[in-house]
Amino acid sequence: MSMIRVENLTFAYPSSYDNIFENVNFHIDTDWKLGFIGRNGRGKTTFLNLLLGKYEYHGKIQSSVQFDYFPYPVSDKNKLTTDILSEVCPMAEEWELLRELSYLEVREDVLWRPFFTLSNGEQTKVLLAALFLNDGHFLLIDEPTNHLDMKARETVSAYLKRKKGFILVSHDRCFLDGCVDHILSINRSNIEVQSGNFSTWFTNFQRQQEFELAQNVKLSKEIERMKKAAQQSKGWSIEVEKTKNGTRISGIKADKGHIGHKAAKMMKRSKSIEARQQRAIGEKSRLLKNLETVEDLKLTPLLYFSDTLVTFSDVVPIFDGKDICQPISFDIKQGERIVLDGKNGSGKTSLLKLLMGQQIEHRGTVAMGSGMILSYVPQDTSMLNGSLSEFANANHIDESLFKAILRKMDFSRIQFEKKMEDFSAGQKKKVLIAKSLCEQAHLYVWDEPLNYVDIYSRMQIENLIQEFSPTMIFVEHDLAFRNAIATQNIRLTVG
Structure with missing residues (x-):
């Protein structure tokens, strides 16, 4: 067991003005099965490439494991599958490959067929099997389900549940729930790690957003109330201060010391309210940074004259x-x-x-x-x-x-x-x-x-x-x- 630590990671493509990641910090255990989620274009594949060392970045990524990537690039698909898998996992024995293929419900005769004759689903399965036979490696799996039918997804999900030490990018909710024990999520403002499967993470994320929305409304009302109270106290202080000079109450000259003390007290109250207001504004500014707004879409289908x-x-x-x-x-x-x-x-x-x-x-x-x-x-x-x-x-x-x-x-x-x-x-x-x-x-x-x-x-x-x-x-x-x-x-x- 070891840790992968990401500290103050900042990255932008040379052609872009905006950072994809900015001062990102988190750590993960290399024994975890991580589902990696986030909206399209947020940088999931980019982050995997940073782990692979493909781009220069600011900050630190510390790890004692070697990263492997799926989809694995096969240079010559005319080769026999067994020869390709020997390149992927040179230390693995044939019996180990056959064992892994049996878990994935792949017939062993695929090993002696040219790789290009395998279906997309079979290619996905045999490459995953080989990559998991590299001891001490940590696997980065980027959207493996796009070439898998529903039965194959169930099989691969069950296979991944047997394994440990991977980050899995997938948008299939049932697939994720079947095989991960942690979620790594790219949010609007940060990257977070949470224990559990996708359903657990999504429930917690929704609750957090509901809480922040309610807190945002509460603080907005509180800030507005304090703003009015501060202005009122400040106004009273100024009016009281005016009575110090030349104003008599019932023919008696005003007590300047008393009035000055009262004005100062009101001004102090005004400043105290303003300070509380600023704290509330600061608290409010920390809310809703990861709010995912999903607007309703519309469609206008046509009715046909026949059933x-x-x-x-x-x-x-x-x-x-x-x-x-x-x-x-x-x-x-x-x-x-x-x-x-x-x-x-x-x-x-x-x-x-x-x-x-x-x-x-x-x-x-x-x-x-x-x-x-x-x-x-x-x-x-x-x-x-x-x-x-x-x-x-x-x-x-x-x-x-x-x-x-x-x-x-x-x-x-x-x-x-x-x-x-x-x-x-x-x-x-x-x-x-x-x-x-x-x-x-x-x-x-x-x-x-x-x-x-x-x-x-x-x-x-x-x-x-x-x-x-x-x-x-x-x-x-x-x-x-x-x-x-x-x-x-x-x-x-x-x-």
């Missing part, structure tokens, strides 16, 4: 001449929110692409009502480049509304000046979601919209869908999100 919008009849996507899944039949009806369920590679994305009119080899029919308007959020964000204004213009959406939605999804105004290719992965996904929210449609077709999107924005989108009840068909592996919004689950079985 049934789309009918899938014995549809089977085909790849390389082979059926991807067993024939599937279902209807999309007005107001339904259908989630497509199934393992990676079972044809979920293919069904959505067929619905969007893309040329996918298939059998069966997809019958769509005439005049229907669809809004699509694809998985891929690689097409995003140029400015937000150019993107809004090219997609014929209202630029002001588009940017207002992004502001509500925690985009800073400085972000509007950047090129989209320089956005974080989560910010790119938010661009696609914001575009869809600008569009009035009969049916919203979303393909894994939440990849890389922060937890607050996920909850924000959940609330939006629950309030406006759009008709949807979507693919998403975040269990909490699915449970919150799906009205029907369509299971795809590999053929």
Whole structure:
């Protein structure tokens, strides 16, 4: 057991005027299982790169462990998996690798296959297994769930629960709850460490924010009351002081000493109230620095004239001449929110692409009502480049509304000046979601919209869908999100 200590850490990219981190201080135990959370663009991956020594910074990071990073960069994916894993963990025995793979429910024959033939989920699992076999290393795991279906997420979460000594960046609430014992959170003004899983942390964070909001209201009222009292006492003191010279009370000359003493007493009271007021102002200034405001989003879905919008009849996507899944039949009806369920590679994305009119080899029919308007959020964000204004213009959406939605999804105004290719992965996904929210449609077709999107924005989108009840068909592996919004689950079985 040892400690990782961060002292007065300050960092900014050379091209930026603002510090990403400023005088950050905390320490963590190398035996802990840490979930690392924070809104998109706050610097989670940047902090991991600082631990890896990739950037220069001010302050200190002290540690006696070696850091390893996931995703691990595989230089030649044509090599056999066993050869790649030997590079990752050269000291590990083959039986140790096989043991770890059994925990992750990966067949041992993957070791003797070229790495590129493994699915994304299998690649994630074998690399994690190898990295955890490096004794004395501390693992930095950056968003491993984006290539994992729901069953694989459960398996990897259970695997991580067996381990210790890692920082895990993830926005999947159920995944985090299943495997971490501490939360490392990047807040608006600091980084904090707290014992417990995500649900424990979130409950405590909400309570703290509720307390600070109530305290802020109380102090605001108190400051205003003291301000008036101080002004009143000061005014009285000045008026009393005026009576010292030339003023007689009932024909008797005023006692200057008594009046002066009374005026001084009132002035002293005024200064005492002002001092208390300043202390209250100081206390108030320390509140709400980490307040996460999540504004409500709006959506205006269109009603279709028919109850049934789309009918899938014995549809089977085909790849390389082979059926991807067993024939599937279902209807999309007005107001339904259908989630497509199934393992990676079972044809979920293919069904959505067929619905969007893309040329996918298939059998069966997809019958769509005439005049229907669809809004699509694809998985891929690689097409995003140029400015937000150019993107809004090219997609014929209202630029002001588009940017207002992004502001509500925690985009800073400085972000509007950047090129989209320089956005974080989560910010790119938010661009696609914001575009869809600008569009009035009969049916919203979303393909894994939440990849890389922060937890607050996920909850924000959940609330939006629950309030406006759009008709949807979507693919998403975040269990909490699915449970919150799906009205029907369509299971795809590999053929």
